[in-house]
Amino acid sequence: MNDKMRELEKKLKAGEGKANNLDGVATSCFHIGREKKQQNEFDTALIFLKRSRKLARQVGAKKREMESCQQLYEIYKEQHEYEKAFNCLQNYTTIKEDLFNIEKSRQFAEMQTKYEACQKEKEAEIYREKNAELERKIVKNKLVEEKLRKLSRAVEQSASTIVITDHKGTIEFVNPAFTRITGYTYNEALGQNPRVLKSDKHPPKFYQNMWQTLMRGDVWAGEMVNKRKNGDLYWENATISPIKNANGEVTHYVAVKEDITKRKLAEEAVHKAHAELVKKNAEIEKERKKSDTLLLNILPAKVAEDLKESGKTEPQAFDDVTVFFSDFASFTQISSMIQPKYLIGELSRIFTAFDEIMEKHDCERIKTIGDAYLAVCGMPEPNPNHAGNMIRAAIDIIHYLQTRNQESDLEWLTRIGIHSGPVVGGIVGVKKYIYDVFGDTINTASRMESHSQPMRINVSGETYRLVKKDFHFMLRKSILVKGKGKMDMYYVKE
Numbered sequence: 001m002n003d004k005m006r007e008l009e010k011k012l013k014a015g016e017g018k019a020n021n022l023d024g025v026a027t028s029c030f031h032i033g034r035e036k037k038q039q040n041e042f043d044t045a046l047i048f049l050k051r052s053r054k055l056a057r058q059v060g061a062k063k064r065e066m067e068s069c070q071q072l073y074e075i076y077k078e079q080h081e082y083e084k085a086f087n088c089l090q091n092y093t094t095i096k097e098d099l100f101n102i103e104k105s106r107q108f109a110e111m112q113t114k115y116e117a118c119q120k121e122k123e124a125e126i127y128r129e130k131n132a133e134l135e136r137k138i139v140k141n142k143l144v145e146e147k148l149r150k151l152s153r154a155v156e157q158s159a160s161t162i163v164i165t166d167h168k169g170t171i172e173f174v175n176p177a178f179t180r181i182t183g184y185t186y187n188e189a190l191g192q193n194p195r196v197l198k199s200d201k202h203p204p205k206f207y208q209n210m211w212q213t214l215m216r217g218d219v220w221a222g223e224m225v226n227k228r229k230n231g232d233l234y235w236e237n238a239t240i241s242p243i244k245n246a247n248g249e250v251t252h253y254v255a256v257k258e259d260i261t262k263r264k265l266a267e268e269a270v271h272k273a274h275a276e277l278v279k280k281n282a283e284i285e286k287e288r289k290k291s292d293t294l295l296l297n298i299l300p301a302k303v304a305e306d307l308k309e310s311g312k313t314e315p316q317a318f319d320d321v322t323v324f325f326s327d328f329a330s331f332t333q334i335s336s337m338i339q340p341k342y343l344i345g346e347l348s349r350i351f352t353a354f355d356e357i358m359e360k361h362d363c364e365r366i367k368t369i370g371d372a373y374l375a376v377c378g379m380p381e382p383n384p385n386h387a388g389n390m391i392r393a394a395i396d397i398i399h400y401l402q403t404r405n406q407e408s409d410l411e412w413l414t415r416i417g418i419h420s421g422p423v424v425g426g427i428v429g430v431k432k433y434i435y436d437v438f439g440d441t442i443n444t445a446s447r448m449e450s451h452s453q454p455m456r457i458n459v460s461g462e463t464y465r466l467v468k469k470d471f472h473f474m475l476r477k478s479i480l481v482k483g484k485g486k487m488d489m490y491y492v493k494e
Contacts, residue, residue: 026055026064034071042075049075062102066095161236161257167250169193181259183229194255199233201225210240217242217250223260235264315426321378322390322420322463323437323445324363326397329413329454331371338410347371350412353400361393366437374445376437379425387420387466394418394457395494401455417448419460447481451489461488 033048053068055061069092076085155162155175161182164173174189182189182197189196198207202224213220221239228234236257243252328334335343347368354373355365362385363377375393378386394416405411421441428434444460452458464473472493478486 022055022059023061023064026052026059026061026068029055030064030068030071033068037071037075042079045075046072062095062099066092066099069095159258161255161259163189163194163255163257165194165253165255167252169195169253172252181228181234181257182226188229197226197228199225199227201233214240214242214250214253217244217248234259234261236260315424316380317422317424318379318382319422320382320384320386320420321376321423321437321441322386322418322466323423323441324358324373324375324377324390324394324416324418325442325445325449326373326394326414326416327449328371329415334410334412346410346412350401350404353404354397357393357396357400360396361389363390363393366435374437374442376423376425379423379437387418387463388470390418391457391459391463391467391471391492395492398455398457398494413454415449415452415454416457417445417450417452417459418457418463419445419448420463420466444484447484447487448489451479451481453491457492459490459492461490464488464490 029048029052033045033052036042036045036048049068049071053065053072056065056068069088073085073088073092076082076088158175158177161178162173162175163171163178165171171189171192171194174184174186178189179185184192184196206224210220210222219239219241223235223237225233226236237260238255238257240253240255242250243254245251338346351365351368351373354375358365358375361377362383363375364379366374366376368374375390377383377390377393383389397414397416401412401414405413419441421439421444423437423439423441425435425437428436448458448460458476459473473490474493476489476491478488481487
């Protein structure tokens with residue numbers, strides 16, 4: 001701080017009597033004082049700010065003096081020296097008022113000078129303005145004339161039909177495009193009503209709505225079919241605008257029409273092609289659904305889906321499956337007594353009912369061979385209730401045949417065998433797909449069926465252990481089964 005003060009003292013002595021140098025020192029003192037104030041070094045700040053105020057007062061730098069008073073006021077206020085702060089504030093206010101009055105007087109003198117100059121220039125300006133206004137009118141008239149020439153050329157050369165009518169609809173003007181598109185010459189069109197182009201392809205309400213819009217003073221826009229002089233029909237995209245006078249009264253109508261016949265014919269062709277495409281797609285979808293239905297009739301849903309997505313399906317092992325096997329008692333004797341066509345019809349109706357019952361209980365028919373019917377539960381989708389579902393399906397089949405036999409001349413008595421265990425399922429063949437199941441579980445289910453009685457459900461010990469708490473069973477004596485030895489079997493009690 002002492003170094004800065006000594007440097008400032010040198011500047012004061014070197015510039016003594018020179019106002020510019022004193023003003024520069026005052027400015028330096030102000031900046032140092034303000035910096036010290038911001039650093040909370042108030043004592044040092046007071047020294048520099050007082051010196052700045054004194055020097056500014058000597059050289060008449062009122063603005064710098066006012067700024068120094070403001071900084072001193074803030075320091076005294078911070079130090080609670082309110083009397084000194086008040087004096088600084090008074091000095092600040094007085095100087096600010098002096099500066100305002102000086103500036104006000106300067107501005108007044110400047111405005112007075114400008115006013116006097118304006119007064120002297122006023123007459124000359126008025127004269128110049130009159131000449132300029134005259135020149136602008138001349139230029140404006142030339143621009144209007146040029147615009148009118150351009151507009152006339154645009155109307156004459158426009159590819160769109162332009163028609164002007166009076167407020168009653170009488171044609172007063174048509175451009176060359178009107179003749180080219182409609183076939184009517186300029187003289188033939190004058191005095192006519194636009195109805196001369198009417199094609200009768202639109203209902204009366206169409207034209208009523210058009211005129212109601214125009215009578216309201218609104219713009220009408222739309223597409224319409226009109227008739228050429230030679231009787232040919234064509235499409236137009238029209239915009240009809242009312243022209244109003246200064247009082248808002250409609251005096252004329254301007255119609256701008258574009259021939260869109262080619263576009264409409266193209267759209268019609270596209271719509272027709274689209275309709276054909278939709279029809280063909282519907283036929284394809286119908287055939288696809290028919291194919292899907294046929295595929296689902298010979299394959300399980302999951303296997304059919306795999307074939308559609310990837311074109312192949314791999315054989316798969318299933319650990320927990322219940323197999324249903326049935327045939328009809330005395331089938332050979334019955335088939336020899338009736339016509340083959342009637343026999344096939346009977347089997348078809350019965351097996352269709354079997355299929356519906358199996359589907360109801362989440363079971364899947366695998367195949368039929370003659371009077372034999374093979375179904376599974378627990379594949380290809382795993383099912384923890386496979387044994388219970390299959391027994392319920394078997395019970396429903398017994399009930400179905402009992403009801404049917406009461407109403408039919410031909411009595412059908414089925415033997416049912418059920419066994420649970422692991423199987424392997426997969427596609428057999430590459431041209432005619434057949435989904436089949438393999439494994440000892442299938443053979444055992446067949447043995448259960450062959451050791452059953454008409455209209456009874458015979459289940460193995462493995463199936464019994466899975467559902468013994470859910471159904472009532474009757475234990476049979478152990479039976480010697482070919483290739484299996486003695487096996488426990490149970491009849492389901494309905």
